[in-house]
Amino acid sequence: MKVAYWPGCVSRGFTPELHGSMAKVAPLLDIELVQLDRANCCGAGVIAEHNQELADTLNARTFALAQQVQGAELMMNICSTCQGAQGECQERLDANAEYRAHVNETLSDEGLTYEKGLTNKNFLWLLVEEIGLEKLSGLVKRPLTNLRVGPFYGCYIVRPRNRLGIDAEHPRDHYLEQLIETLGGTTIEYAGMRKCCGFPIITMNKEASLTQAGRHLGDAVDAEADCLVTPCPLCHLNLDMQQPLVEGVVGRELKMPVLHLPQLVGLALGLEPKELGLGRHVVKPTSVIDWSTSVVGAAA
Amino acid sequence: MAETHKPPEKFTLRMRRYDPESGQAPYWDEHTIELEPHRSVLEGILQAKAEFDGSIGIRCSCRAAICGSCGVRINGEPGLACHTHLDHARASAKDGAIEVEPMGNMPVIKDMIVDMDAVHWKKVQRVTPWLINEGPQPEREHIVSRESMVDITQTMACIQCGACVSDCLAMEVDPGFIGPAALAKAYRFVGDPRDEEQRERLLDLSEDPQGLYDCTHCFKCVEACPKDVNPMGQIMRLRRIAGNDQHIVDRNNGERHEQAFVTLVKDSGLLHEAELLPRSYGGNSWFGKFHPAAGKELLSSLPVAIRGVMKRKMSIKIALFGHKIPKQDLDAVKKIYAKIESKPERYELNLYVSGEDEEEAA
Numbered sequence: 001m002k003v004a005y006w007p008g009c010v011s012r013g014f015t016p017e018l019h020g021s022m023a024k025v026a027p028l029l030d031i032e033l034v035q036l037d038r039a040n041c042c043g044a045g046v047i048a049e050h051n052q053e054l055a056d057t058l059n060a061r062t063f064a065l066a067q068q069v070q071g072a073e074l075m076m077n078i079c080s081t082c083q084g085a086q087g088e089c090q091e092r093l094d095a096n097a098e099y100r101a102h103v104n105e106t107l108s109d110e111g112l113t114y115e116k117g118l119t120n121k122n123f124l125w126l127l128v129e130e131i132g133l134e135k136l137s138g139l140v141k142r143p144l145t146n147l148r149v150g151p152f153y154g155c156y157i158v159r160p161r162n163r164l165g166i167d168a169e170h171p172r173d174h175y176l177e178q179l180i181e182t183l184g185g186t187t188i189e190y191a192g193m194r195k196c197c198g199f200p201i202i203t204m205n206k207e208a209s210l211t212q213a214g215r216h217l218g219d220a221v222d223a224e225a226d227c228l229v230t231p232c233p234l235c236h237l238n239l240d241m242q243q244p245l246v247e248g249v250v251g252r253e254l255k256m257p258v259l260h261l262p263q264l265v266g267l268a269l270g271l272e273p274k275e276l277g278l279g280r281h282v283v284k285p286t287s288v289i290d291w292s293t294s295v296v297g298a299a300a
Numbered sequence: 301m302a303e304t305h306k307p308p309e310k311f312t313l314r315m316r317r318y319d320p321e322s323g324q325a326p327y328w329d330e331h332t333i334e335l336e337p338h339r340s341v342l343e344g345i346l347q348a349k350a351e352f353d354g355s356i357g358i359r360c361s362c363r364a365a366i367c368g369s370c371g372v373r374i375n376g377e378p379g380l381a382c383h384t385h386l387d388h389a390r391a392s393a394k395d396g397a398i399e400v401e402p403m404g405n406m407p408v409i410k411d412m413i414v415d416m417d418a419v420h421w422k423k424v425q426r427v428t429p430w431l432i433n434e435g436p437q438p439e440r441e442h443i444v445s446r447e448s449m450v451d452i453t454q455t456m457a458c459i460q461c462g463a464c465v466s467d468c469l470a471m472e473v474d475p476g477f478i479g480p481a482a483l484a485k486a487y488r489f490v491g492d493p494r495d496e497e498q499r500e501r502l503l504d505l506s507e508d509p510q511g512l513y514d515c516t517h518c519f520k521c522v523e524a525c526p527k528d529v530n531p532m533g534q535i536m537r538l539r540r541i542a543g544n545d546q547h548i549v550d551r552n553n554g555e556r557h558e559q560a561f562v563t564l565v566k567d568s569g570l571l572h573e574a575e576l577l578p579r580s581y582g583g584n585s586w587f588g589k590f591h592p593a594a595g596k597e598l599l600s601s602l603p604v605a606i607r608g609v610m611k612r613k614m615s616i617k618i619a620l621f622g623h624k625i626p627k628q629d630l631d632a633v634k635k636i637y638a639k640i641e642s643k644p645e646r647y648e649l650n651l652y653v654s655g656e657d658e659e660e661a662a
Contacts, residue, residue: 009571013618038629040569045517047560049536050544053639054648058565058633092649095656099649106639110632159519196469196518203553203580208474214514215473251393266362 001073001130004066005033006086006120008079009041010233014241015201017277018233021262022078022123023275028139028269029131033076035068036062042085044234045156045200052092053103059089060103063120067245068166074119079260084156084164091163096161110265122157122263123230125153128175133182141270143184149264150188151176152227152239153233158194172222176261183268188225192216197235202242207249213238214250227257227285229264238240241282259284312385313344315403316401317411324407329353330397336388341398342370344386345412357411364556365526367463372412378463378524379466381412403466419475422464423482427505428593432497433487434553444493452491454652455484455534457527462522462532476510480531484513484533487534490541503544512538513554528652539554540646559584564622566637572622 011018026033041047048055061085066075077083093100094116104113112160121129127136149212157164166172173194177187198212217239218229230236238246240258247254263276278285312331318326323342331348342360349356355565360370365383372381375392381400387479389398397412433442464480471477478486486505489495512535521531542548543555560579564572582594624630 008371009623010573012623013571013573016618028456038625040625040629040633041565041571043565044561044571045536046558047565049539050562051540051640051646052564053648054545054637056649057636057640061632061636063405078464090614092651095651096649097657102647106636109635155516155520156517159523162576195472196516196520198473200517203557203577205509205552208477209516210469211473212469272445 001030001070002032002034002071002077003074003126004069004072005035006039006062006075006077006082007035008082008233010237011078011256015233015236017258017280018078018236018260019260021260021266021271024271025262025266025269028266028271029127029136031076031126031131032209034072034275036065036069036075037167039065042079042082043083044081045088048085048088055085056089056092056099057103057106059086059091060100060114061087061107061110061112063090063093063118064107065116066120067115067118068112072129073100074121074126076121076123078123078231078260079234080122080154080157080230082232083120086120086274087163090120103293106139122231124157124175124179126170127179127265128172129170133178136179137182140268141266144180144181144264144268145184147185148188148224148226149180149259150190150220150223150228151187151193152179152197152220152228152230152232152258153194153236154230154235155194155196159233176231180229180264183264183267185264188220188223189221190216190223192227197232197238199238202238209213209238209271210242210246213242214246214252214254217243217246217256218250218252221252221254225256228260229259231261233260243283256284257281257283259285304558308336311332311337311344311390312536313341313348314397314399315345315348315411316399318355318402318408319410320408325453328399329356329639335386335630338385340382341374341384341386341389341400342381344398345400353529357409357413366459368459371403371405371414371461371463371466373399373466375399376401377402378466378577380461380463380526383526392551403462405465405468405471406462410442414466414561419547420460422483424460424485427476427482427486427489428483428497428501429489431492431495433494435496438464442494447494448491450649451490454529454613454650455488455491458484458525459527459530460489461526463524463526464508464529467520467524467655469520470514470516474514477514478505478508478511479636480515480535481497483515483538484529484531484534485508485581487538490538498541499548500547502538502546503548505538506542506548506552506554509552511552513550513557544646553580556580556582556584556588560588566634568622569625569633574618574620575622601659 006018040177043055180187198209202209267275273286312332314328315328317329331352333344333347345358361367363382365380370381374389394503402408402412402414405420408413409496468479471479489499490501515535549555557580578594581597582588
């Protein structure tokens, strides 16, 4: 399937291994990525905090660019925060025709128009809802046998449920568990899996921020997870990049590798840890998990 | 069409019981009650109390979702016991038994009753929850525009049940955080055109290290609120007014972080993460990193940055110069900024007030 692909900022800045691994995984899933190179930052909620109309207009611009991609079935993102921040703006744009016209007025300088009703899905949603777990399971070349994986969603992709379209038919707040099992791994449930990583207040209240990350990582350690997986690169920054500082704040050793979603999928589809950028993490998954035994153990 | 009346059914309630004075640890207590499925969890608890164990502790009054007394956790989620149908609660139960627990982030007095005075009400008092207007009073009433009052009706819908406090993730790690309910209450007065102390209120909340900028934006309170008050949305409005209208540059880096973020996206179309940190600490320009306040923080972050570059997590080029969208697109983004930021008043659509368009007839 062809998608208008919005990689976000962080996946091309501080976590390039996310964008890189997505590019590697897409062809294996028959996803054609048409990258929205001209699109702008979603604002991560911060621009909306500054000026709502500005955030809505900037995101309407991205949506309009996505709608211009010929033959694309939908827009896809790889960041929980983009999903949530863009979804909040889209909710306002879609709810009120007068407001939409007002925003489109601003976009008209550039010859762009946003038309109500764009479908914008995170890679996680696309995997479960568009590709389907059954098909995915048939593509698994290297089941994640014996790998104990803790899901970490990121707030923006689980709340608020109404806006994100989470209901009995679309249990999007349980997709990571379903996915881990489909890839042959074992889901580890722990208290913090749908809580906040703390990243949004890292510059305002560093101790509280790192304590949040530390508690969740600690809970995952206690539940004997081998690693975490997250669809959010901002969570990844607090959980992985800051982990050495986090250890100092919570006073315990953690050594918990945190994988980006496409990396976990890529491993199961047979890609090598190195080409998925696993060596680029601060807590190197390769140094903690022996992939040759715990993952490649069972024959495909 | 009227809903057909369903006959009574059996429901199992699994209640978290605890009496701090007993010296016993908390425990689960199960009772099976019989009621029509549309009746409330509260009615179920009261039946268990009447028929099986008079010592079950639950606070309640109106039974109509207006007094805010019966806030509890049902199957782990905060809500009003009187506003949750038994059949709905059973549908979300793990194993068929409806679990009822006291709210979080507050000490338990007994069973499902928490100490609202010790946490919730103390925090509400913290924000001076009354109108301050010492000036000469008009002969009759204060005349205000309809729009200006409609803007604060959302916060007025709060029934002080504490559900948002119960679930606040910032408070979980930082119990001193003023929290969602009290900050929503603060907006009730900051947004009221009759109040004379808008700036003082915002200064106070911005400068408090556990105040306006301690919210982590996790949407828990938005989800928890049974009255659609959207406390997090009110916190964002407080920030918007504090930073943009009152130009309050707080010591918690809240305003600087926001300004730096907004400016960096204007300058490159994308977020330049490496610049965000120094500017948040030292001020919103390239020179921000040389500010003494930035120096200390940057020094402590240096090992993280060096580790990142060493692991080829980020290239030196990205770390120094960031990334940009193509020039003509960047120009378009800058035009959007210029057009919107030059407006004398911000245009803010609140769906709580405006509602959604009716679906067009097919």
